[in-house]
Amino acid sequence: MTTQTHHTRGDVEQFAAKAEQWLADAVPAKWKNNRGTLTGHEMDELRREWDFILWEGGYSGLSIPKEYGGRGLGLAEEIIFHVLAGSAQAPDGLARVGKSLVAPMLIKNGTEAQRSKYIPSIMNGTEVWCQGFSEPEAGSDMANIQMRARRVDGGYILNGVKTWTSFAQHARRCFVLAQTQPEARRYRNLSMFLVDMDQPGVSISNIKQISGAMHFAETRFDDVFVADEDRVGDDGDGWGVAMRVLGDERGGIETAARYVEIRSDVDALLSALGDNPRYADRLKDLDIRTELVRWQLAKIADLETTGDEAKLGRAASVLKLMWSELWQDVTRLGVTRTPVEEHKHWTYQYLEARAVTIYGGSSEIQRNILSERVLGLPR
Numbered sequence: 001m002t003t004q005t006h007h008t009r010g011d012v013e014q015f016a017a018k019a020e021q022w023l024a025d026a027v028p029a030k031w032k033n034n035r036g037t038l039t040g041h042e043m044d045e046l047r048r049e050w051d052f053i054l055w056e057g058g059y060s061g062l063s064i065p066k067e068y069g070g071r072g073l074g075l076a077e078e079i080i081f082h083v084l085a086g087s088a089q090a091p092d093g094l095a096r097v098g099k100s101l102v103a104p105m106l107i108k109n110g111t112e113a114q115r116s117k118y119i120p121s122i123m124n125g126t127e128v129w130c131q132g133f134s135e136p137e138a139g140s141d142m143a144n145i146q147m148r149a150r151r152v153d154g155g156y157i158l159n160g161v162k163t164w165t166s167f168a169q170h171a172r173r174c175f176v177l178a179q180t181q182p183e184a185r186r187y188r189n190l191s192m193f194l195v196d197m198d199q200p201g202v203s204i205s206n207i208k209q210i211s212g213a214m215h216f217a218e219t220r221f222d223d224v225f226v227a228d229e230d231r232v233g234d235d236g237d238g239w240g241v242a243m244r245v246l247g248d249e250r251g252g253i254e255t256a257a258r259y260v261e262i263r264s265d266v267d268a269l270l271s272a273l274g275d276n277p278r279y280a281d282r283l284k285d286l287d288i289r290t291e292l293v294r295w296q297l298a299k300i301a302d303l304e305t306t307g308d309e310a311k312l313g314r315a316a317s318v319l320k321l322m323w324s325e326l327w328q329d330v331t332r333l334g335v336t337r338t339p340v341e342e343h344k345h346w347t348y349q350y351l352e353a354r355a356v357t358i359y360g361g362s363s364e365i366q367r368n369i370l371s372e373r374v375l376g377l378p379r
């Protein structure tokens with residue numbers, strides 16, 4: 001794998017100027033102008049199309065090495081691009097889980113064969129991935145995962161149920177955490193697998209969210225085969241791999257993608273209510289907190305270059321709390337105070353934002369992490 005090249009401030013500025021110009025032309029007008037009125041299906045279609053537009057434009061996988069179909073730039077460019085995409089009101093692609101979680105996971109923990117087999121089709125938008133961690137009895141308490149992966153000749157047989165699996169209905173593949181060593185102690189009994197969803201034994205039941213959208217599903221695995229070469233890390237190392245994935249989910253490209261949506265919603269509020277002095281304080285508060293999210297993202301991009309996993313994990317938990325609670329406040333103001341013609345958009349956003357303090361680890365869990373690992377409070 002080639003090491004990442006270092007870029008000067010001038011390179012980064014040049015990159016930002018080009019990207020801004022590109023975004024101004026590339027964001028589909030249908031998304032930009034009609035967002036509040038699109039159906040869930042239309043939104044999914046535009047999001048899938050956006051994955052291809054990004055790829056063709058050379059803006060997919062900015063921080064992913066070139067040999068796997070990325071641009072070989074840094075997390076800084078990745079974050080800058082997401083910030084600009086937010087201002088340009090760009091959609092968020094369906095390939096999000098693959099780009100922000102799977103590709104970084106394979107770069108950190110995968111084999112060379114896994115990287116070259118799976119990352120290019122994530123980058124060009126042809127394969128959507130989903131994340132199979134949560135189960136009916138294992139959410140916050142992820143170490144309680146019950147899904148079994150039984151050893152057989154050449155691989156494993158998976159049996160069990162995953163739930164809240166975002167994008168499962170669009171996904172060709174799923175990365176799945178399962179018990180391989182039931183007799184081993186907690187945290188040493190799990191392994192991570194890359195599973196082809198297009199095979200007998202995989203069944204998906206969509207779950208309707210409060211917003212009316214169906215972004216997630218319950219996913220069953222009945223006697224599903226996964227080969228040895230599709231295990232990520234050693235047998236029994238799944239917990240460590242999963243923790244790094246959660247760090248990326250709370251603080252990496254994934255959050256930069258969420259920032260896109262928040263910035264765009266705050267801008268919409270500023271243009272709808274900015275002239276009204278009654279809302280000046282609240283708008284200022286939301287605008288400043290959005291800027292702080294951007295700063296925390298930049299801090300994480302810096303920390304990434306030091307490789308200090310403990311600091312990164314803590315910074316990611318802080319960021320997760322900051323952006324999720326901010327977005328709920330933004331949509332609360334939107335749904336209660338914007339003109340009636342914008343209500344469809346704001347109702348949808350408000351209901352969607354109910355979930356953000358739950359997924360990727362709830363606010364209570366982030367506060368537990370911060371109180372124990374940052375403040376050193378007793379458990």
Ligand SMILES: Cc1cc2nc3c(=O)[nH]c(=O)nc-3n(C[C@H](O)[C@H](O)[C@H](O)COP(=O)(O)OP(=O)(O)OC[C@H]3O[C@@H](n4cnc5c(N)ncnc54)[C@H](O)[C@@H]3O)c2cc1C
Pocket residue numbers: 130131132133134135136137138139140141163164165166167216355356358359360361362363364365368
């Ligand atoms: C929109 C959405 C998308 C999701 N997408 C995915 C996905 O793609 N893949 C996937 O694997 N999972 C996904 N999830 C699942 C998500 O990770 C879990 O919902 C989350 O980890 C919480 O688990 P739970 O739902 O089982 O709640 P529980 O763990 O049962 O928690 C219930 C409540 O108790 C609180 N609580 C639990 N333990 C503690 C504690 N120790 N201290 C203090 N409070 C506590 C929680 O904060 C919460 O308020 C998604 C969830 C949502 C809402």
